[in-house]
Amino acid sequence: AQTVTQSQPEMSVQEAETVTLSCTYDTSESDYYLFWYKQPPSRQMILVIRQEAYKQQNATENRFSVNFQKAAKSFSLKISDSQLGDAAMYFCAYSPYNQGGKLIFGQGTELSVKP
Amino acid sequence: ETGVTQTPRHLVMGMTNKKSLKCEQHLGHNAMYWYKQSAKKPLELMFVYNFKEQTENNSVPSRFSPECPNSSHLFLHLHTLQPEDSALYLCASSQGSDSDTQYFGPGTRLTVL
Numbered sequence A: 001a002q003t004v005t006q007s008q009p010e011m012s013v014q015e016a017e018t019v020t021l022s023c024t025y026d027t028s029e030s031d032y033y034l035f036w037y038k039q040p041p042s043r044q045m046i047l048v049i050r051q052e053a054y055k056q057q058n059a060t061e062n063r064f065s066v067n068f069q070k071a072a073k074s075f076s077l078k079i080s081d082s083q084l085g086d087a088a089m090y091f092c093a094y095s096p097y098n099q100g101g102k103l104i105f106g107q108g109t110e111l112s113v114k115p
Numbered sequence B: 001e002t003g004v005t006q007t008p009r010h011l012v013m014g015m016t017n018k019k020s021l022k023c024e025q026h027l028g029h030n031a032m033y034w035y036k037q038s039a040k041k042p043l044e045l046m047f048v049y050n051f052k053e054q055t056e057n058n059s060v061p062s063r064f065s066p067e068c069p070n071s072s073h074l075f076l077h078l079h080t081l082q083p084e085d086s087a088l089y090l091c092a093s094s095q096g097s098d099s100d101t102q103y104f105g106p107g108t109r110l111t112v113l
Helices: none
Strands: A003-005 A010-014 A019-021 A024-026 A032-039 A046-052 A064-069 A074-079 A088-096 A109-114 B004-007 B010-013 B018-025 B031-037 B044-050 B053-057 B064-070 B073-079 B087-094 B108-112
Touching (some): A010 A019, A019 A109, A024 A074, A032 A064, A046 A064, A046 A074, B004 B087, B018 B087, B031 B073, B053 B064
Parallel strands (some): A010 A109
Antiparallel strands (some): A003 A024, A032 A088, A064 A074, A088 A109, B018 B073, B031 B044, B031 B087, B044 B053, B087 B108
């Protein structure tokens, strides 16, 4: 079965500091995509970053970067220079290639940012 | 309007009511999705439509009935729901249906009394 696990239900970071959110997944597929989505209190799910499994280079989007370890099936999100607006639920998601757009989500990590 | 919109944002209904949720995307995408988000549980994919054709039904009870009249609109018709169906229902769209990035609407908070 394809599953996504986020082992940290809650995390906290000081403003301007760096925090890393963990995600592991289980799959027998070799081609797939991984995503981090952010859901603030407004509930709008927003894409943070996307990684193609065939790419060895870790994706980066401004203050957000990932550490993709394919062999370990690990996909962590690093947020640098944390801002108050980063406070939200963060969901890791997995999408197998060529399976009709199926997105499998983890349970989420609630990130709070302290001023 | 831009992105993905959903109406209504909040809905309270009785178990015998019939109601519909509406989703509209303004991104020119070809695939649309319904997800259910319950408290303390991961998002669950319910339905996938690609070019108006349903390509995925994730074992959803028949009291949920989707409709996709065109690539821009998606409905979820609700009837004889149960209290455990109370949740946030999210709509999403993507360019195609194969691992393209999905863009989400703000959701409809449904409460079934």
